Amino acid sequence: MMEFETLQIFWFVTVGFFLAGYAILDGFDLGVGIMHLLVAKTDHERRITMNSIGPLWDGNEVWLVVFGGALFAAFPEAYATAFSMFYLPLHLVLFGLIFRAVSLEFRSKSDNPLWRKAWDVGFFMASTVTTFIFGVAVGGSIQGLPIDERFIFRGELLDLLQPYGLMVGTMAVATFAMHGTIYLYLKTEGELQERAHHWMWRTFGFFLVAYLLTTIATFQVAPHATQNFKEYPIAWVIVLLNVLAIANIPRAIHLGRPGYAFLSSCCTIAALATLFGAALFPNLILTTLADGKSLTIYNASSSHGTLHLMQIIAFIGAPLVLTYTCIIYWVFRGKVELGHNSY
């Protein structure tokens, strides 16, 4: 059995891995939802965009479920504090995810243009709101929240909606919009692909501006976020990789290599998630109250025995999950083709 502290770090990394996996995988689903009204114009194009994520979004959403389950199991105190604190925003996320699912599922069930238009807008709204709230939650955790010494949130709804949080929310929308557009460029052909190409540049610009502003704001609002970088200068490697990945996106677009651009966009999100982790560590939720107590991986975790047990479960489960995720992505590789089983 590993040392308790080592296991706590292992689970911090693992929970982060699930979050990053969710952001990368469902990120392009949400991005497609954010962008589809702009990129796809005709009904046929809308169907192509929806079917580009058709077989995949459901499995991608499971990453969120597993992230939630892993957080619940490894750091129950953090799960309980965060989820009860973000009560209304998380319910909005739930409604968003429900709407996304049913928009995809039900859109093609009738030929009525109004029916289809309604689900198109629903798909867009659901994806955008969900992404935005995820960003706001990330911003809140970086900036800190009023948590008392018993880990109970002592603030108001408005404490969750700080300008910094809203900024991170906007950046999340920009990131996924870019990610989704690159994905569409990868999965489509002809005129639709042309339009995706066009929007790829714009969303990249949007992302770049949001990224720079958020970086500057982070230094202003959350100076503690850079503490780990002072203590462990090796963490600057992540920043470097992040910048390289971002710079590689326009290069790959310019070279006309969508797969490469998509990979860079995935790496960008992975690096952003790692930066988020590096800024937090070893905290999970930071308190802003003088007499409060921050939740850390040491005081919010499950017992030594449970962390060990779950490590075994994860080591058995992970290879299985990776195997069939690869199978599914292999089966549905290539450009989108509409058939009689499509949405």
Added chain:
Amino acid sequence: MELDVLLLSRLQFAFTIMFHYIFPPLSIGLGLLLVMMEGMFLKTRDPQYEAMARFWTRVFAVNFAMGVASGIVMEFEFGTNWAAYSRYVGDVFGSALAAEGLFAFFLESGFLAVLVFGWDRVGPKMHFFSTLMVSLGSIFSSVWIIIANSWQQTPAGYHIVNGPNGPRAEILDFWAMVFNPSTVDRLTHTLLGAFILGAFFVMSISAYYIIKERHLDFAKRSFKIALALGTTSSLLIAVSGHSNANMVAENQPAKLAAFEGHFHTGEGGSPLYIIGWPDEEAQEVRYGVAIPGMLSFLVHGDFETPIKGLDQIPDEDEPPVFLPFMTYHVMIALGMFFIGLTLLSCFFLWRGTLFEKRWLLWAHVFAVVGPYIANQAGWVSAEVGRQPFIVYGHLRTSDGLSEAVVAEHVLTSIIMFGLIYAMLFAVWVWVLNHKIQHGPEPAVSAAPHGGAPISGGKDLLVATADLTRPGKGHSLSGIRDEDATREEE
């Protein structure tokens, strides 16, 4: 009116879990039937079985999506509404939930993609494998959540320690936690309940087709496969139910007393109420029809030993009686009805007159409501019967709430859930009806591509053919014809 966070949170949980539980049992039951149908296709290569698997897969997919969408809510709600409970059980419950996600959800949602979208992308064997994995995945997911719920009913393999935020339960023995006294009984019962629902669902739609004289061959074969599963499961669930009641008698006497409206321990054998109307004020069952000594016989095997009544339970630990009693009795009555209906249908099937008995077919069309009610009623009795505890004997439901949440927020979310779920339910019924009215595609003899996966290029032709005929885009036979023509060329 004073808004009470406890009452509102309980209402919200009851509403969202009951709405969610409309869908998973059908996924489990129908999933097993899909495996049976597609297995028959692989064995016989009879295209009718393929047509069956394809049609029921489409119904399955819609149902599954509803289950996923309403299921994520449940995982979030533990944290949003029941934070204190989550802190208390996280060490035990969380690992089961994480295992569920890792082992079950990835499996079912991944292979579901192949099941629904992969008919023309993979060969029949790979497709069958995917169906099998989806079915297994849906069964696995019930395994882990029932382990977690059973632990709340009959905790085992844990100890209580002082956590960072007061006392909490921590795992001592994983396998003792997994195989706590009620897991096996409750899992068996839940799965059988799901199989019955799947079977009655398929029988209902098939019976409707037979009455309307549509898709006759398809409907009769579907009906027979479902009847086989339905009859077996209905008989087995009676055995499982008896075993469950004994398990409850041993581990949760207060709950059994609530189920049976057993207010007073009394002397001698305890009666078993067939029907009745429990009056909690007067501490008696009104208008009851009871078999004297029968409850003692079922639990102890003799008619003399009294069963512990609610009078022996401390007042503050007493569960409500009316709701558990009613739901428990409704479930049992429906269980008897399932046995009667399926056995009768088997008898007429054996006589060869089943599909001429219109009254019986009509009974099957409506009987599908039965398993839906029975599954819900069973869970209501199990969960309300555990009250006032959220973890039996350890944590009271009133102590499990989120401190940070105020009543107005819960009320807001309840209203939102009410609106969204009402809309979802309406759309679901509409889509289901649409699919039923549309019916299965006619079976095509000797599939043109003999099981080999179609190349991407040909798929594109299929798509083009599909697009050139708007409105008729989903006609499978049309596409097949088109496909065959291309092949000849």
